[in-house]
Amino acid sequence: MDHLLFNFGLVAVFLIVGFAFVYGALLFGSLLRPRLYGRDKMRIYECGEPTIGSSWIRYNIRFYMVALVFLIFDVEIAFLFPVASVITWFRDAGLGLLAYAEIVTFVVILLIGFAYAWRYGNLDWISPEPATGKGVKPPTSLLVAGRAELALAAQRSTAAPRTAGGEETASSAE
Numbered sequence: 001m002d003h004l005l006f007n008f009g010l011v012a013v014f015l016i017v018g019f020a021f022v023y024g025a026l027l028f029g030s031l032l033r034p035r036l037y038g039r040d041k042m043r044i045y046e047c048g049e050p051t052i053g054s055s056w057i058r059y060n061i062r063f064y065m066v067a068l069v070f071l072i073f074d075v076e077i078a079f080l081f082p083v084a085s086v087i088t089w090f091r092d093a094g095l096g097l098l099a100y101a102e103i104v105t106f107v108v109i110l111l112i113g114f115a116y117a118w119r120y121g122n123l124d125w126i127s128p129e130p131a132t133g134k135g136v137k138p139p140t141s142l143l144v145a146g147r148a149e150l151a152l153a154a155q156r157s158t159a160a161p162r163t164a165g166g167e168e169t170a171s172s173a174e
Contacts, residue, residue: 065122076110 044051083103090099117123 062122062125066125069117069122073110073114080106
């Protein structure tokens, strides 16, 4: 029983020292840092570069897709390391073929996911030009995006109506 209380006491001391270190550093920093805020202090600071343009721009979803695909495959490959470290134990226990089949199945599932991401363009850093019309580039801000969508809607409304097969209707052919 004393051994159990000793272990709980060690955990309690560790937590108390951890909280004291964190909050002590915050308190010490608040006492040392300057409290005067000037114009330069209130300016936006991003990686040492001055800001250019508005922050209300549309980021391409491909940045996030590439990052997510990387994380998924990175974590999944990390699951192979524990299996690789005990593969000799499986082999010695007569389960080498089973372990090998499980590893191959896991890698095949990863490759299917990789092929899917590749097939649908989730690994392309630069996407192909959208089919929005001749010379129309993708918008770079919300304001420009709104104007481009209005222009495209006006273009579509003035175009000749078409049937599902792509042929002009009788009223538009006259």
